[in-house]
Amino acid sequence: MKTETSIKILENINTFIDVLYYDGIKLQVDIENYNLLVWYDYEETFEKWFYIKSNEKRFKLYISNKITLLELFEKSEVSFVTRDYENYDIIENVTVINDLNEYKLPSEKSFLGFDFTAEKEYRSHLFKGFRKTLTYPKRAISNNKNRVKSTQRQRYSNFTQTQVEWRIHVAA
């Protein structure tokens, strides 16, 4: 086991998005660097999380429901980290896990189950309250169904239109 220095996720805060909320944030994904933060447990003054350094291929497989979170754990570098409530955007005590069996892990059915139809419903809910602040997706997406304008085109060339909209929306 090795301990690394603290990592400020704030530096990349625009690329980290909250995916699961249930009595607090429980899962965040870094859409630029293909990392994930998965909540593990509460303590009085801090929370324990898993920090998963994935790669583009596996990250996309998880997001698109092709593999489970457990499979992602088994094929990635997983660290155990803490997040102090005072400095929640910094992950500390980064300890790479050599033996995953020491921890309670996601189940064999731990698909994210990301539903892009539901995502549309979620976005429509957001837009009701925050229409003024979320104009970026409209500017960034061209009318062409499968193409995206400007520099986003290259980065998102492998995604569908809906996926691209989602990524631009959440990064905005």
Add this chain to the structure above:
Amino acid sequence: MEFKNELSSDCPDINVQDIIEDKIFFRVTKNSPPSDEDFIPVWFLRKNKRNLNECMSKGLSISEEIKDAKVLIETLPNLGEYIYSGKVIYQKDGIVKKTPSRRNPSHRTWYPLVNTDEKIIFNKFKVKV
């Protein structure tokens, strides 16, 4: 209407839609049958309140769809192993607000009233991991 937990004057947020029908919802619990411990809002679990949305975190997360609750227990083993369902009667048992999250579109926030016993309402066992 007197809520169980002390809320600020602008909470529950009147701009967020209420669920006005009496509906069945799902709650992830650590205990079976559920105990009071399973119904403590995250605001009161933490000593430090930074990074918490006060109004939302003083309510309880519940799901309108069981499939969304299943994703939670499959993904987060320490959140709870069980899913219980319960029918929340509008205004008699409190207020339920429509608060979808990105992967949990049926996420709702429940603000029980002072005399509500949450574990009596959420008493129908559904799923264990």
